[in-house]
Structure formats: structure tokens, C-alpha cells
Amino acid sequence: MWYRSPSFIxxxxxxxxxxxxxxxxxxNDDVLNPPPPPSMSETSVLNPNPNPNISAYYQTRAAHHAVVTSDWLAQAQAAVAGGVSGEVTAAEVEDGCEVEKGGSVIEEFNSWRKxxxxxxxxxxxxxxxxxxxSSNAxxxxxxxxxxKKASDSLKSWDATSISLTAACDLFMRYVTRTSALEYEDFNSARSRLIERAEKFGEISYKARRIISMLSQDFIFDGCTILVHGFSRxxxxxxxxxxxxxKLFRVFCTEGRPDRTxxxxxxxxxxxxxxxxLLIDSAVAYSMDxxxxxFVGADGVVESGGIINMMGTYQIALVxxxxxxxxxxxxxxxKFARLYPLDQKDMAxxxxxxxxxxPVPSKVEIEKSARDYTPPQYLTLLFTDLGVLTPSVVSDELIQLYL
Amino acid sequence: MPDTQTLVNDFVNKLKKRKIEGSQATARHTAELLRSVISQQRIPYTNQAGALINAIKAVGEQLIAANPVELAVGNIIRRVLHIIREEDLSLTTAAIAAAVAAAARSTLRPPSLQTLLEDVPDATAVPHTSSSGGDSEGRSKSADKNSRSRKLKHDVIEAVNELIQDIATCHEHIAEQAVEHIHQNEVILTLGRSRTVMEFLCAAKEKKRSFRVFVAEGAPRYQGHVLAKELMARDLQTTVITDSAVFAMISRVNMVIVGAHAIMANGGVIAPVGLNMVALAAQRHAVPFVVVAGSHKLCPLYPHNPEVLLNELKSPSDLLDFGEFSDCLDIGCGTGEPLLHVVNPAFDYVPPNLVSLFITDTGGHNPSYMYRLIADYYSADDLVIKRKSTAGN
Amino acid sequence: MDRVDANFFNETNDAEKGGNISEVQVSHHEDKKVTSKPLKDKTSKAERRALQEAQRAAKSTKKAAASGVAPPVTEKPTKASKQYPQKKDVPLATSSVSVPEMKGGDRPSEKDKKKDVYHPRMQYDDKSRVEKAKKRSVIDKPEARNRVELFQHLPQYERGNQLRDLESKIFNLDSVHPAVYKVGLQYLSGDVSGSNARCIAMLYAFKEAIEDYHTPVDKILTRDLATRISSYVSFLNECRPLSISMGNAIRYVKARIAKLPSNLTETDTKATLSSDIYRFINEKIVIADKVIVQQAVTKVRDGDVLLTYGCSSVVEMVLVYAHELGKKFRVVIVDSRPKFEGQRLLRRLIAKGLSCTYTHINAVSYVMHEVTKVFLGAASILSNGIVYSRIGTACVSMVAHSFRVPVLICCEAYKFHERVLLDSICTNELGDPDVIAKVSGRKDLNYLDDWVNKKNLQLLNLLYDATPSDYISLIVTDYGMIPPTSVPVIVREYGKEHLF
Structure with missing residues (x-):
């Protein structure tokens, strides 16, 4: 492929x-101008992700679920906690209401996310x-x-998190649909929206329970389950x-570098x-x-494939x-309207x-945190909508967005 | 309802003793039985649908327990339940305001992304006045309610009649499509005997397509012999081969056409034993593997251990003569365990990636599309047939 | 096509001409020259003509060699001569090779083709040849009716009365030695089946025949003996088409006869031959089996579930030996119609105390979940790695492969052949179709009773099939455990030594 040609490199x-x-x-100058990553909308200039070379999503996941080294943790914390609030407050002071809203969304988001x-x-x-x-509309x-503005700012703040994007889109669609219905009272509609949004946490929990119920049948006594990554x-x-x-045993892959x-x-x-416990390289050896x-997913894409922690594709192939x-x-x-064609076709x-x-600086490191597993390697998806084959995902998305 | 109960018991006995052969016959009997249950069910003036549903579920539980391997029984029960819900919905939407109707409609649809955030009223939240099947006396207070309840029953019974009609005529619809798939000078392979396949082939023959058929016997039932005789009587060039010769002959075959016992939600097929072997051979030689089945064979369940759970082991006497092998049966080693086991499964599971095409009475479909047909015919709440329905399966 | 096939089904009966063709082609390869020459000459006139042809041919090939045209010709002789020994299945590859041979401008070859007409088993499509063949055959074999088109190139006869016919003629036949006759009857009735058993029975019969042999006056021992053997072989062929293992054994015998030094007395010659045959049986079959068993047993572990198909003598030995060594394993025996050979194996294994599960071939996907290894026997293994074995083996290997279960083939090296084969249609054996219509023990299945008279209905009873090499994990032979890709190596390297 052309981007592997020497001249390009x-x-x-x-x-x-x-x-x-x-x-x-x-x-060094401590100026807010960020280096230009490919996808940045206007509002995001005001509230940039301080270090676009690190995916905030994966940092958080690592912080939550992984065993991390203290160096890395310090670096991550510096990037996430210190940077954002500092910049946000500065921006707030400078720009007033709108920025405040945008800033507070992200702040709010970060506080929940932790x-x-x-x-x-x-x-x-x-x-x-x-x-x-807090709106005055x-x-x-x-x-x-x-x-819409808030959701766009959230999405652009961390372009790598698929569930973030998908959830924002889902909420926006719901809002649009609700507003299409005729409610006389704006306030009641608004309170309804707030109530549903708060309830979404419960929906999420309920979804997990539904999924665990659906998958019980597929775990039979005496089976051996291989798990990759820490999916709740x-x-x-x-x-x-x-x-x-039920009597079963679990093989866990080490999941470097997070050691999930x-x-x-x-x-x-x-x-x-x-x-x-297996090291990542021992998966093929133990596969028979x-x-x-069993894996979770960071996002399920339109083709029915999934985007998940690095290593999932490898395991699915084996x-x-x-x-x-x-x-x-x-x-x-987590269903998103993405359609990656290959591993590099994602943000x-x-x-x-x-x-x-210490690794010498001349040595390049593959730093991507996730990979894409095409649908032909997946057997079934357990979701709160039921047990689905990968071809159903697109059906659902079409119904939602068209 | 002593009348229905005797009918039900009768049918349950037949199922237990495996007296009814074939999914189509079973499906038809089940539908007729459910129709009589419905017509004799007395329903209260509130929540008629709920009462009907409970009655059907009560009967359904017994039927499924009698023969869990015969999936057509469960399919028809779920179809009838879906019909009841649909009819109820269409009646209520006619009568009440749109908003509530929309909410009601959402209970009927399977959960989807669109409805994720909406406040979904629980199906069980609708009050059940009578829980057990069939004993409540509904004295209708007003003529209006009475007529509405009668209308529901009437609609439901009409729909069930249509269902029975569909089951009976599924072969014709499938056979109509034969001409699109079979052209001149084809060589077709099939195993065992399926009535759907026979009608399919005969329909093509009537349209003046001349082709040859290899029929594998289908031990140990040897139904292939019957099929060969029937095909030969209709002037088709037939050759009977043993099942072990399938791999040898399949390189000269253009298409494999088989029937199925049941089609699962992921597109997998529960088929007579030996068809997994044929499907693998067809895949190896890039021969299309076509499954023809009526829509009453579509099952909304996902197979998680189909070889064991959805299979029946038949008598070993089909394979070994007890008289000849009686001495072997007596020999045991020191532990007293028998040395000889004979395995005679009745069904085989064919995974969806081996099937090229499904031909049902609604047309031809890819295995990955079967979930859609299932969503049309069944409701999500009915996947587990228990008397008290549980939300979200 | 016809010409080509003519050579194929020429076992002994290449008649004069078949032999002569080989001779023509073979002049360089000395061994074969002598063996090919004395064939089944029913008439002495033919024999004389044969001699003439041979000499003429020898001269012309020498000329060709001199003129440098030789190279293609020389290659082919080896193949063609190998093809010559009475094997019924000869590959199309060699056939196409031999066609140019024949047309190589040698006059004898044309006449050869015409004389091939006498062979009873040639083109079944060609009515005139079939008629002539019938006249010469020992056994009265009516052609089967209602044949499957695809298999027109293979012989099929109605089996009904052959056995009784032969039995009645037992005291009348003087051209066939009684031991050989007995073996022929056993083949016909199915009492002796399995390639090792058939081969051994045939060789013992030959041994007896050789011991009883007396050279007639004015005939050379080697040539006459070779002719006799050829006639026996063609008789056996009529009883039941030869297997590849038998073909290889016959080639060996003929090679030994040809190599006999001419100065030995008759008794010495006979003794040498007998001991040669005995040695062949011993080395190539008995001891080879022991070696195979020793190696295969190392692959059986405690807790294994081994699957086998049909009844293979070597696999049975492996299982019994492993059991004697005290390994704990279970056996699954898969069986199929119409022969139900697995039942014999089942009985013997149960008598030895192994725990067995019995099922039929349709259920192989059901049992394959628990199986850890599959052991299969073979009738022959061909040079492109294809395993030619009892019908149904390919299905079992395919299902095992899809479940990632390793498939081990146990086969003695004398069964290897340098032919290549792509599918099961080109060469096969057709069994009696009536057994398909009738199922033993099931009187109710009478749907196909009158099949012979129905023109739309055919029954097909194939006996062998070809398993592709990618389904095979390893082949255990007396030369060691080899991958399927190394079969031509063995055929090439050891063929020369041991005269396969």
C-alpha cells in the first residue's frame, strides 16, 4: 500500500x-494553541484535549481497570486532571457564558467518568x-x-471514544424525537428529558443484567472460557x-501494557x-x-465487527x-455508525x-490502544436487545438513524 | 374446560410417544389444538389478551415439555401468542388515543436502539385479573366490552386459521420458486426424504426442466429409497447411492437441495442426521447448499449446544441386530461397565456458514437474514414459554 | 480414448499385444522386457506372433535410441511397464503417455491394439469388444442392465449366478489350479476381503500352484510359468477386479520369475520362487505390519478416543496392541452400508476387552466432538498423496478435518503406487447394485425391489473413494511416519530396490 512506501515514511x-x-x-510558552490534530471543530479550539497524542478514553480505562505503573499513572493524571481544569478555568474567565457551558460539560463528564x-x-x-x-432555553x-453544541464539544474533546460518540448521538436522537412529539408544556418535556437522562444509568445497569442472563445458556458445565481485557x-x-x-474455568490474557x-x-x-493467567503470546498455544x-467491546460498528482493546483481533483470528x-x-x-475497512481506518x-x-528514541513504538475485529470472526453478540448475529447490528443502526 | 383438557392430554400423549411424524403435521395439529383452546376459552372483560396469552402459555408449556426436540410445536405456540398480541394491539389502537397506542406498540416491538431511552411500560405491569389459565368467568358488564372481547377472539381465530392455511400450503409457495433455481441438465444431490424437496423437484420437472437426481439413502431410516421411488415415478432420472459415497459423487453435482427439521435464529439448521457431512463436502467442492423449509420451521431460539440438546437418540436396533450381538452385550470388564455403546442420533446441526440459501414460502434468503423473519413472526416476550411472563426474556 | 483404455484394463490379458506393446517400449528396461513377454497366449500361433513382434520392436527401438529419438520413449517404458502388470486401474496419465508410444510408428502397436479386443474387460461402451470379451471369459457374466452413465467405463455385471456357476464347474476347469480356483471363489463370495487378506490368499495360492507345477515338454520354464501365472491372474480378475496391492504383488512375482537364472533345475527354481513369495509376504506384509503397529502405538495416549472406519487389519492390530500395552482409551467404530464391515471389527475388539462405541457414518459429525484421533487404513496411497480406500473414508476424514482432529493412515509401503488420481470417478470398483435395494434385516424396505426394470432408476454401489491429501495428518508405513507429500519419494526410492 502506498503509505508503506519508503518515500512516504x-x-x-x-x-x-x-x-x-x-x-x-x-x-514551553504555555500557550493554548494546540498542535492541529485532524478533526477539530471550532468550539474545541477553546477546550482542546491537552494532549491529543494520548487517548483520554484509554487512559481512563487503564486507570480504572488495569494495573499500571506509577510513572504512567502520573503522566496520565497530569494530562487529564491538571491540564483540563486549568485550561477550562482560564477559558471560562476569558470567554464567558458559552465557553463556560462547553467547559462545564467536559468538566462534568470528566468527573463522572472517573x-x-x-x-x-x-x-x-x-x-x-x-x-x-443549567440551560436557559x-x-x-x-x-x-x-x-448539540455541548455534545459536539464532548465528542471532539475525545475523538477516540466510541461509546462517548454513540451515546451522545443516541441522546440527541432521543431529544429530537421527543421534541417532535407534541408536548404542550416545555417544562414538563424538559423535566422528562432530565429524568430519562438520569435514568440512563439504570438502563445501563439493566442492560448488563440482561446480557448476563442471556449468556447463561451458553456457558455449560465444564467449559473453559478465554477472556481478554477487563470488560465490566x-x-x-x-x-x-x-x-x-456453574462449573467453569477462565483463562485470562495478561493484557499488556495495562495488565488487565x-x-x-x-x-x-x-x-x-x-x-x-496467560501471557498474550500463549493464546494460540492454549486455544485448543x-x-x-468472551470479550467486551468498546464499540460495535456498522458491519457487525467490534472495536476493542488491542489484541482482540489476534485472539479472534486464532x-x-x-x-x-x-x-x-x-x-x-455502543453501536456506532462507523465502518472501518481495516485496522487503520479509524481515528x-x-x-x-x-x-x-528505557527504549532508545530512534525505535518506533506501536502505540495504538485498540484494534478492529471484522464480523466474520465473531459468532454472536450478546446485547440488551437480545442475542444477535453480527448482521443484525446494521439493521438496528439503520432503524435508528433513518 | 374439560373438553380442551382432554384434547390437550391426547395430543401430549401423541407427542410423547412420537406418534406424529414430521414438522408439518405436528405444526398443523398444534395450531388446530390451540384454535380450539382459544375458542373455548372464556375471557374476562378486562385484559382479554392477557388471559388468552396465559391460557396458551399454560397449554404450550405442556406441549413443549412432551417433546422438546420437536421445535415446530414451540414455533406455532409462539406464533399464536404473537398473533394474539398483534390483534389485541390493532383493536386497542382503533379504540384509544394515539399516544398511548404508541406506547402500547412499543411493548410489542422487540427492544431496539430507538426505544432504549424511552420509558418502556412493562408488559407485566398491565394488570392480570386472572392468573391461571382458563378458570376465570368473565361476566361482561357492558355490551360494548363484551363485543370487544368477542371481536378479539374472533380476530385471533381468523388469524390462526390463516396460519393453518399457510402451513398446509407452504409446499406450493416453495415449489413455485423451483424454476428459478433449477435449470436444464443439472445434477442435484439430496439425502433422505423431505416432502418439500420432492415437491420442489417435481415442480421444476413439470416446467420441462430435465435434470438428474442423486439420492443418498439416509441410513438408518432409508427414506432415500422412498424418495427415489417417487421421483422415478415422475420420470426423473434418479440414482440411489449410499451415504458413504457422498464425497465421491459430489464433485459431479451442481447443487445440493435438502429439507430441514428446524431453522434456528442464527441461520443454523437442525437437519436429519448426515447432512452436516453433506454440507461440508459441498463447501469443499463449492457446490451450493440449499435448504428448503416452510416458515413454521423457523425457531427464534439460538442453538448453544444443538448436538446434544436438540437431538434425539434413537434405538440402537436400527444399527445392530440384538440377536447377533447379544454376546457382545454380555461381556463386561471387571468394573461391570458395558463395553459396547451404540449411538444413533436422529438429527445433525449444520452451522450457518455452510448454508448458501434458504428457500421459504416467503422467498429466498441468506442465512444472515433469518433473524429478520423471526422478528416478523415472533415477539421477544415469548421466547421462554412460562406461565408468568418475565420482562425482557 | 478407447485405445488408451484398452491398455488399462489389461491385466494379464494384454493378451499378446498388450504384452508386446510393453515390450516395444521396454526394450531398455531389461527386467520388464522378459516379464512382459510371455502373456496369456491362448493359442500358440499368437505366441509365435508375439515373438516376432518382440524382435521387430526391439530392432526399431534400438534404432530410435540410436537416432536420439529415444528419450521420450525411454521414459515411458518404465511407466508403461509398470502399468502393464495386471492392474485394472491404470492412470490416465500413463495412458496418455502410452498413446504416443503406440503411435510411435511401430507397426506392432497397431496390431496390438486390434488384438486387445480379446480382453474381457475393456470398453464397456464398445459393444463389439464386449461381445468378443464374453467369448473368452471363463466365467459367464451377463452385463448389468441399468448402468449409471458416469461409470460406463467400469465393468459391472449381474452377480446373480456367478458363484453357483463356478462352483458347478469346479471339477471341469483344467486351466486353473484348484488353489487358485478356491481363492477366486472366496473373492466372489466375499469371504476374503480386505487388501492384505486378498493379497496373501492369492500369493499362497500361487505358491501352491508353483509347487505343483511341472514344466511341459518343449516349453521353457520361466515363460510357461509366467504364462500360467498370468492366466491365474486373469481368472482372479474376473472373479473380482484386482486391488492395487495385488497388482503390486503380481508384479513382484513376475519380476522374480523373470530374474530366475536359467541354469537351475526345476525343483530348485520352484523352491526359490516359493521362498521368494514367502519372503515377500513376510517382509512386506507381516513384518511391515509389526513395524507400523510399533510406531502407531506411540501416538496413542491415555484418555484418547480413537475413531476408525470400516475394518482395517492394520488398525485392528494397532488398537489391540495398544490395549495390551495397558493404555486407556476408547474406540469409536463407524460403519456404513452395504457391507457393514465395522461389525466384524466390533466383535473382535469387544472380545479383546476394548470399550467400543458403534455408529453409522451419518452420525460421524455427532461423535466427532469427543474424538481425539482418527485411525484409518488404506487400499492404496497414490503419488499425489491421495488415499484410495474404502468408500466413506473421505467423508470421515473430511469431518475429522473440520473438527481439527488429526487423521492417521496406516498403510504398508507395498501398497503405494506411482499413479495419480484426482477424484473417485476415474477409477473405482462397482459392486453389486442389488445390495443397495435390499437392507438386511429390514424386510419392510421394499421400495426398490423392481429397480432393474425401471429405466429411470439406477443404483450405484461404489466400493472405493479418493481422500484428498490435505485431510491427512500423517501416514504410518514400514518406512516410518511420513507426510502425505512424501509418498512419491518412497515410490521412487524404494521402488527400484524392491520392484514395486
Whole structure:
């Protein structure tokens, strides 16, 4: 492919060096001008993601679910906590109301997001709910416009988080539909919206419960389940199965660099489920003992494939070649209108990787945090809409958006 | 309802003893039985649909328990339940305001992304005045309510009649499509005997397509012999081969056409034993594997262990003669365990990636599309047939 | 096509001409020259003509060699000569090779073709040849009616009365040695089946025949003996088409006869031959089986579930030996119509105390979930890695492959052949179609009773099929465990030594 040709790579390298120098300049000057990442809307200039080279979504996930080194954590915290609020307050002072709204959405969002048990989408919707609460609009149209602005700013703040985007879109569609219905009283409509938004957290919990109920049948006694990454939904599934006194054992992949496997195996051990920890490279070796693979999803795309933590595609390939089923547990609000054609067809989500030893600067590191698994390697998706084959996803999305 | 109860018991016995053969016959009997249950059911003036649904579920539970492998029974029960809900809905929407109707309609649709954020009224929240099936006496207070309840029953019974009609005529609709798929000088392979396949092939023959058929016997029932005789009587060039010869012959075959016992929601097929082997051979030689089945065979369940749970093991005497092998049966080692086991499964599971096309009475479909047909015919609440319906399956 | 096929179904009865063709082609390869020459000459006139042809041919090929045209010709002799030994299935590859041979401008070849007419098993499409073939055959075999088009190139006869016919003639036949006759009857009735068993029975019969043999006056021992053997072979062929293993064994015998030094006395010659045959049986079959068993047993682990299909003598030995070694495993026996050979195996294994599960081939997907390894036997393994074995083996291997279960083939090296095969249609054996119509023990299945008279209905009873090499994980032979891709290596390397 052309972007692997040598000339292109050299050009790229030169450009990157340039960018790096610029960035250093800016950080030294402590000016808000961000280096231009590809997709930035106008409002986001005011509230930029301080370090677009690191995906905030994956940082948070790592902070919640992974065992991280302290260096990395410090770096992440510096990027997330310190940067944003500092910049936001500065922006607030400067620009007044609108910016304040935009800023407070993101602030609100971040505060919700830090809770480990809350899904990203729930945090987003709660943040939007706070926008509604604090808005001064008097008609549905005005409210819609405000919400649109807020949701756009959220989306652009972290372009890599799919569930964030999907949840914002979902909420916007709901708002649009509600406003289309004839309600005489604007206030009642507004309170209704707020109430639904608050309830969304419950919906999310309920979704997880539905998914765990649906998947119980597929876990039979004596089976071996391979798990990758720390997905709260998958954890719920296995917890329910253990509570139902099913006999099974779990293989966890280590999940470098976050080492999610360590955390997951801890939890499983607490539930008295026999666990075996594998390094990521040992997946093919152990695959013939495995009966099924269970993964969560960061996002489910239109083709029916999933976007999930780096390593999922690899495991799905191995499982497919050995005829093992791959089951995905994902809530329905993670369905997104993306259609990646290959691994590079998505917005890049990078995160720092700590190898434990210093790596010379000439050595390039693959920093992407996620990969795309095409639908032909997935057997079934368990969602709160029911058990679905990958082809149903597009059907749902078409119904929603058309 | 002693009358219905005897009918039900009768049918349950027949199912348990496997006296009724074939999904079509079973489906028809079930539908007729449910029709008589409905017509004899006395329903209260409030929540007629709920009462009907409960009555059907009560009967349905018994029927499914009698023969869990015969999926057509469950399919028809779920179809009738869906019909009841639909008819109820159309009646109520005629009578009440649009907003509430929209809310009501949402209970009928399967959960989808659109409705995720909406306040979904629980289906069980609708009050059930009578919980157990069939014993409530509904004394209607007003003529209006009475006539509405009668209308519901009437509509439902009409719809069930249509369903029975559909089941009976499914073969014709499928056979009509034969001409699109079979052209001149084709060589077709089939295994065992399926009435749908036979009508399919005969329809093509009547349109003056000449083709040859290889029929694999389908041990141990050997229904292939019957099919061969019937096809030959209709002037089709037929060759009977043993099941072991399928791989050898399939390289000279253009198309494999088979019937199915049931089609699952993921597009997988529960088929007579031996068809998984044929499907694998067809995949190897890039021969299209076509499954013809009536819509009463569509099952909304996902198979999670189909070889074991949806299978029946038949008597070993089909394979081994007890007289000849009685000495083997006596020999046991020190632990006293028998040394000889004989396995005679009746069904095979064919995964969806091996099937090229489904031909049903609604047309030809890809295996990945089956979920859509299922959403049309069944409601999500009915996936588990229990007397008290649980929300969200 | 006709010409080409003529050579194929020429077992012994290449008649004079078949032999002569080989001779023409073979002049360089000395061994074969001698063996090919003395064929089934029913008339001495034909024999004399044969001699003439041979000499003429020898001269012309020498000329051709001298003129440098030789190279293509020389290659082919080896193949063609290998094809010559009485094997019924000869690959189209060699056929196309031999066509140019024949047309290579040698006059004898034309006449050869015409004389091939006498062979009983040639083009079944060609009525005139079939008529002539009938006249010469020992057994009265009416042609089957209602044949499957696809298999017109394979012989099929109505089996009804052959056995009784032969039994009645037992005291009248003087051209066939009684031991050989007995073996022929056993083949016809199905008492002896399985390639090893048939081969051994045939070789023992030959041994007896050789021991009883007395050279007639004014005939050379080697040639006459070779002719006799050829006649026996054609008789056996009429009883039941030869298997590839038998073909290889016959080639060996003929090669030994040809190599006999001419100065030995009759008794010495006979003794040498007998011991040669005995050695062949011992080395290539008995000891080879032991070696195979020793190796295959290392692949059986405790807790295994082994699946086997039909009744293979080697696999049975492996299972019994593994059981004697104390390994804990279960056996699944898959069986199919119409022969139900698995039942014999089942009985014997149960008697030895192995725990067995029995099922029919349609249920193989159902049982394959628990199976850890599949052991299969083979009638022959061809040079492109294809395993030619009992019908149904391909289905079992295919299902095993889809479940990622390794498939092991146990096969002695003498069954390897340098032919290549792509599918099961080109060469196969057609069994009696009546057994398909009738199912033993099920009197109610009489739908196909009158099938012979119905012109639209045909019954097909194939006996062999070809399993593609990608389904096979490994082949256990007496030369070791080899991948399917190494079969031509063995055929090439060891063929020369041991005269396959």
C-alpha cells in the first residue's frame, strides 16, 4: 500500500519531527494553541484535549481497570486532571457564558467518568443532562441547539471514544424525537428529558443484567472460557454464572501494557472460579483447550465487527482458525455508525506504553490502544436487545438513524 | 374446560410417544389444538389478551415439555401468542388515543436502539385479573366490552386459521420458486426424504426442466429409497447411492437441495442426521447448499449446544441386530461397565456458514437474514414459554 | 480414448499385444522386457506372433535410441511397464503417455491394439469388444442392465449366478489350479476381503500352484510359468477386479520369475520362487505390519478416543496392541452400508476387552466432538498423496478435518503406487447394485425391489473413494511416519530396490 512506501515514511518522519518541535515550543510558552490534530471543530479550539497524542478514553480505562505503573499513572493524571481544569478555568474567565457551558460539560463528564463502575456513555449522558438543567432555553429548539453544541464539544474533546460518540448521538436522537412529539408544556418535556437522562444509568445497569442472563445458556458445565481485557459486562456475565453454581474455568490474557488480566484474575479468584493467567503470546498455544472466547467491546460498528482493546483481533483470528466461538458482550448504546475497512481506518487512539526499560528514541513504538475485529470472526453478540448475529447490528443502526 | 383438557392430554400423549411424524403435521395439529383452546376459552372483560396469552402459555408449556426436540410445536405456540398480541394491539389502537397506542406498540416491538431511552411500560405491569389459565368467568358488564372481547377472539381465530392455511400450503409457495433455481441438465444431490424437496423437484420437472437426481439413502431410516421411488415415478432420472459415497459423487453435482427439521435464529439448521457431512463436502467442492423449509420451521431460539440438546437418540436396533450381538452385550470388564455403546442420533446441526440459501414460502434468503423473519413472526416476550411472563426474556 | 483404455484394463490379458506393446517400449528396461513377454497366449500361433513382434520392436527401438529419438520413449517404458502388470486401474496419465508410444510408428502397436479386443474387460461402451470379451471369459457374466452413465467405463455385471456357476464347474476347469480356483471363489463370495487378506490368499495360492507345477515338454520354464501365472491372474480378475496391492504383488512375482537364472533345475527354481513369495509376504506384509503397529502405538495416549472406519487389519492390530500395552482409551467404530464391515471389527475388539462405541457414518459429525484421533487404513496411497480406500473414508476424514482432529493412515509401503488420481470417478470398483435395494434385516424396505426394470432408476454401489491429501495428518508405513507429500519419494526410492 502506498503509505508503506519508503518515500512516504520518510516524509512522515520529517513532518513528525516538525510537529514535535512545535509542540515543545508551545508547551514551553504555555500557550493554548494546540498542535492541529485532524478533526477539530471550532468550539474545541477553546477546550482542546491537552494532549491529543494520548487517548483520554484509554487512559481512563487503564486507570480504572488495569494495573499500571506509577510513572504512567502520573503522566496520565497530569494530562487529564491538571491540564483540563486549568485550561477550562482560564477559558471560562476569558470567554464567558458559552465557553463556560462547553467547559462545564467536559468538566462534568470528566468527573463522572472517573468513577470506575460507570460506563462512559452514562457519564456522557449525565453530563448532557446537567447541560439541560443549567440551560436557559425556553423552547425545545433552543434546547436542542444547546445540547448539540455541548455534545459536539464532548465528542471532539475525545475523538477516540466510541461509546462517548454513540451515546451522545443516541441522546440527541432521543431529544429530537421527543421534541417532535407534541408536548404542550416545555417544562414538563424538559423535566422528562432530565429524568430519562438520569435514568440512563439504570438502563445501563439493566442492560448488563440482561446480557448476563442471556449468556447463561451458553456457558455449560465444564467449559473453559478465554477472556481478554477487563470488560465490566463480561465480568458481570461470569459473576452471574458463578453465582448460578456453574462449573467453569477462565483463562485470562495478561493484557499488556495495562495488565488487565491481572486485575481480572484477581476478581475471578475472589469468586472462587479457577483462573489461569496467560501471557498474550500463549493464546494460540492454549486455544485448543478453550471452549469459547468472551470479550467486551468498546464499540460495535456498522458491519457487525467490534472495536476493542488491542489484541482482540489476534485472539479472534486464532479462535476462528481453531473453530472456537467468539462471543461479544456489549450494550446496545455502543453501536456506532462507523465502518472501518481495516485496522487503520479509524481515528488513531494512542497511549503510552511502558516497557520497563528505557527504549532508545530512534525505535518506533506501536502505540495504538485498540484494534478492529471484522464480523466474520465473531459468532454472536450478546446485547440488551437480545442475542444477535453480527448482521443484525446494521439493521438496528439503520432503524435508528433513518 | 374439560373438553380442551382432554384434547390437550391426547395430543401430549401423541407427542410423547412420537406418534406424529414430521414438522408439518405436528405444526398443523398444534395450531388446530390451540384454535380450539382459544375458542373455548372464556375471557374476562378486562385484559382479554392477557388471559388468552396465559391460557396458551399454560397449554404450550405442556406441549413443549412432551417433546422438546420437536421445535415446530414451540414455533406455532409462539406464533399464536404473537398473533394474539398483534390483534389485541390493532383493536386497542382503533379504540384509544394515539399516544398511548404508541406506547402500547412499543411493548410489542422487540427492544431496539430507538426505544432504549424511552420509558418502556412493562408488559407485566398491565394488570392480570386472572392468573391461571382458563378458570376465570368473565361476566361482561357492558355490551360494548363484551363485543370487544368477542371481536378479539374472533380476530385471533381468523388469524390462526390463516396460519393453518399457510402451513398446509407452504409446499406450493416453495415449489413455485423451483424454476428459478433449477435449470436444464443439472445434477442435484439430496439425502433422505423431505416432502418439500420432492415437491420442489417435481415442480421444476413439470416446467420441462430435465435434470438428474442423486439420492443418498439416509441410513438408518432409508427414506432415500422412498424418495427415489417417487421421483422415478415422475420420470426423473434418479440414482440411489449410499451415504458413504457422498464425497465421491459430489464433485459431479451442481447443487445440493435438502429439507430441514428446524431453522434456528442464527441461520443454523437442525437437519436429519448426515447432512452436516453433506454440507461440508459441498463447501469443499463449492457446490451450493440449499435448504428448503416452510416458515413454521423457523425457531427464534439460538442453538448453544444443538448436538446434544436438540437431538434425539434413537434405538440402537436400527444399527445392530440384538440377536447377533447379544454376546457382545454380555461381556463386561471387571468394573461391570458395558463395553459396547451404540449411538444413533436422529438429527445433525449444520452451522450457518455452510448454508448458501434458504428457500421459504416467503422467498429466498441468506442465512444472515433469518433473524429478520423471526422478528416478523415472533415477539421477544415469548421466547421462554412460562406461565408468568418475565420482562425482557 | 478407447485405445488408451484398452491398455488399462489389461491385466494379464494384454493378451499378446498388450504384452508386446510393453515390450516395444521396454526394450531398455531389461527386467520388464522378459516379464512382459510371455502373456496369456491362448493359442500358440499368437505366441509365435508375439515373438516376432518382440524382435521387430526391439530392432526399431534400438534404432530410435540410436537416432536420439529415444528419450521420450525411454521414459515411458518404465511407466508403461509398470502399468502393464495386471492392474485394472491404470492412470490416465500413463495412458496418455502410452498413446504416443503406440503411435510411435511401430507397426506392432497397431496390431496390438486390434488384438486387445480379446480382453474381457475393456470398453464397456464398445459393444463389439464386449461381445468378443464374453467369448473368452471363463466365467459367464451377463452385463448389468441399468448402468449409471458416469461409470460406463467400469465393468459391472449381474452377480446373480456367478458363484453357483463356478462352483458347478469346479471339477471341469483344467486351466486353473484348484488353489487358485478356491481363492477366486472366496473373492466372489466375499469371504476374503480386505487388501492384505486378498493379497496373501492369492500369493499362497500361487505358491501352491508353483509347487505343483511341472514344466511341459518343449516349453521353457520361466515363460510357461509366467504364462500360467498370468492366466491365474486373469481368472482372479474376473472373479473380482484386482486391488492395487495385488497388482503390486503380481508384479513382484513376475519380476522374480523373470530374474530366475536359467541354469537351475526345476525343483530348485520352484523352491526359490516359493521362498521368494514367502519372503515377500513376510517382509512386506507381516513384518511391515509389526513395524507400523510399533510406531502407531506411540501416538496413542491415555484418555484418547480413537475413531476408525470400516475394518482395517492394520488398525485392528494397532488398537489391540495398544490395549495390551495397558493404555486407556476408547474406540469409536463407524460403519456404513452395504457391507457393514465395522461389525466384524466390533466383535473382535469387544472380545479383546476394548470399550467400543458403534455408529453409522451419518452420525460421524455427532461423535466427532469427543474424538481425539482418527485411525484409518488404506487400499492404496497414490503419488499425489491421495488415499484410495474404502468408500466413506473421505467423508470421515473430511469431518475429522473440520473438527481439527488429526487423521492417521496406516498403510504398508507395498501398497503405494506411482499413479495419480484426482477424484473417485476415474477409477473405482462397482459392486453389486442389488445390495443397495435390499437392507438386511429390514424386510419392510421394499421400495426398490423392481429397480432393474425401471429405466429411470439406477443404483450405484461404489466400493472405493479418493481422500484428498490435505485431510491427512500423517501416514504410518514400514518406512516410518511420513507426510502425505512424501509418498512419491518412497515410490521412487524404494521402488527400484524392491520392484514395486
Amino acid at each position: 520518510l516524509d512522515n518522519q520529517a513532518q513528525e519531527k516538525l510537529l514535535l518541535q512545535q509542540q515543545q515550543h508551545q508547551q 468513577q470506575p463502575d460507570l460506563a462512559e456513555a452514562v457519564a456522557a449522558i449525565r453530563a448532557l443532562a446537567s447541560v439541560i438543567r 425556553t423552547t425545545m429548539m433552543e434546547l436542542e441547539i444547546e445540547l 459486562v463480561v465480568f458481570e456475565v461470569l459473576k452471574t454464572a458463578a453465582q448460578n453454581k 488480566g491481572l486485575r481480572f484474575s484477581n476478581e475471578m479468584a475472589k469468586l472462587d472460579v479457577p483462573v489461569k 483447550e478453550v471452549d469459547m472466547v 479462535a476462528h482458525s481453531l473453530n472456537k466461538p467468539v462471543y461479544v458482550a456489549a450494550e446496545s448504546y 488513531p487512539a494512542l497511549r503510552p506504553i511502558d516497557f520497563g526499560v
